[in-house]
Amino acid sequence: MKKKFKRILTMLLTVLLVISLTACSNNNKAPDQTTQNEQEEITTSKEVTTSKDELIMAIDREPISLDPADGNVAVKRLIESNIYDTLLDFNTEMEVEPNLAESWEKLDDLTWKFNLRKGIKFHNGEELKASDVVFSIKRQFDISTGLGNVAQLDPDGFETPDDYTVIIRTKEPFAFVEQMMCSPGLSILNEKAVTEAGVENHARNPIGTGPYKFAAWHAGDRIILERNDDHWGEKAKIKTIAIRIITESASRTIDLESGGLDMTLALSNNDAERIDENPETQLFAHTSTTIRYIAFNCAKEKLSDKRVRQALNYATDKEAIQKIVYGEKTSVLAISPVAPGLPGRNEDLPQYDYNVEKAKQLLAEAGYANGLELEFMYLANSQNNMLAEMLQSMWEQVGVKLILKPTESAALTTALNKGEHEICVAGTSFALNDPGDGLHRFFHSSTHGQSSNRTNLSNSEIDKYLDEIIITSDQQKRNELVYKVQELIHEESPMMYIANPYTLIGASSKLRGLELKPNGYYDLSKVYFE
């Protein structure tokens, strides 16, 4: 009896032990993982901090792939911009400068000529040819997740007079061809590599010409990049970059503070001050082209009257919201639909200063003297909850009952794309660094239903200006048009601009060389340790 019982106990413990040991011997390998540099990639945090030739950074979500045509998500673009190169690039002042194309010229209103640098090699050893450029851009027409702006290009308008010259035509005059060629969405791929590997395999084992080569992808855990020692430009300073996927904001911050990370993106503004004050870490806070705003859905009956929208603007203490919700030191008060620093920004707009009486008067004029009920849809998180409660309490003063509808991310996106919301909070950025392109995406009536347009404003005069802006190549003239259209938009009050939040990055105090661009991108190849 005693022996039997011991046997049972032994069996129980053996089952648990075997499971644990079997699992441990698994070595964390997944079937599709790239085996290149495997020995190097399995490193502990401790080992990493002692090595100055390896940067460990954290991102907040896993990219779905590293194919530039596979959707426009910021974290994906950041990694892609280090693996691939584009024809042209923005410098830190957001001026367009040569990249894979050493020079370019506008031949006529519709035609652009790009001259490629000679002798540039992809990571697989193939030389960059004009045909690769045409392949990389033309494939976007056929892919549903491709860059939206390529619709401006003429699919039959590509020419390659020789291996180092590319001619590109637009369907209509389009003012942002140069800026578009800086977008990581139009990164240049090697046609042979994509064709041989297949699109899906290439998307997880990308080949580019960038300063870093893709080395490994441990699903759900990390992506490893290795320095491209044959890069045509300045060589990267750090040999290996491990990009870890840590979804929890608090975990990213603690990992940085404890020395497990050298850098973390998507730092929450609650943690920014702590990171700034800690002598072992530093805070990079940079003005961005992002704008946070409250969008009024003008297609909804109650909000179709601009007096109601203006009244809500007057009824809101925007400065208080900016300071409390977005942080006094981590954002600036937004005063225009155009982000700070962009050409043509109108800083003279008459602001809707907090004025309860004026708001009440406008509501009465619009027929809502006894108040009205509105719905506010927002992504449920602590920042937005605070914002919602502040709005609810402020608007109550003018007789507006705000029904709060905190919503989960995917359900919210779908509802907003369908235009089901009355009021929502949104954020967007001027990716091409030109207000004209951004304003067109936010306010033109042809963009209703797109994720950039949450106001569904229909105003023919504004449309006319926006149409003219996107075909006006002359920067000075375009700036004048942008300046003027801001007045019209501001008067219509389709959105209530709140804040221009900074891009916040936490890093080890020993990290140097990180230069943030206003569009949120930066060149990891320039980063090094002191």
Add this chain to the structure above:
Amino acid sequence: MTKYIAQRLLMMIPVMLGVTLIVYTLLYITPGDPVDIILGDDATPEAAEKLREELGLNAGYVERFFIYVKKLLQGDLGICYATKQPVATRIAQTFPNSLKLAGWSMLIATALGLFLGIISAVKQYSLFDSIAMVFAMIGNAMPNFWQGLLLMLLFALRLKWLPASGFTSWKHMILPALTIGTSAAAAIARMTRSSMLEVIRQDYIITARAKGQNEYKITVNHALKNALIPVVTTIGIQFGRLLGGAVLTESIFAVPGVGKMMVDAIKARNHPVVQGGVLMIALTFSLVNLLVDILYAYIDPRIRSQYK
């Protein structure tokens, strides 16, 4: 016994089909379109419609369900909307990590839980019993994410003994395994104590004492063995639950396990991954339950005799 196991395995088929139908229906009625998440910013309605067609999302409720079940019966769990990889590959990437975490957690939980439970029962109302039961109460009451963050703050940030997150070396496993292990240990300790207390009041234990048997033998050979059935059930349930992914703990410690994969998939409305993941969890849970039932037979001869 073999016949019983075969019957139980066959019974899993309708269970799996039921689970498939329920998960499929829940995902179908949940608001949120996967296409919006895949396309990201600046997607046009035309591109969304094109992608929806490509993914087969325009078909009706019944048609989509039968297509899914047909593929499932052929062993095809579908393709992940996001990474375009087979769902089976995604599960194969994440399941070993959850298994590893669950294994170590249960080792901690079982050792700690049995030890605390047995001593508490034997030394009922002693100081040890009180401390152990307060520990068990805290372990049960404290949410895992909170406990995980506290452990992280102490061992990673203050003491700098262990890495805060990740899952690449044994050091990375200690904090998440402790987080889960201590809460599971609490449940096992409470169950062991109450079950032991019930048994040690039985007449046959008094008889054993009267015969002069020593306390160690009475506790281990007579009491614990008879008290083990509900304890094994608790261990089985805890283990099965952990194999499905300790969602919050995996997220906090950045463990690339099934739980984290499922949460990301639910957020992105990545239907095939959610369906495949839930099926995997249901299957694992059923198998662990079967294992527990088989263990009953080995522990208790009365149950074993029923199988014959």
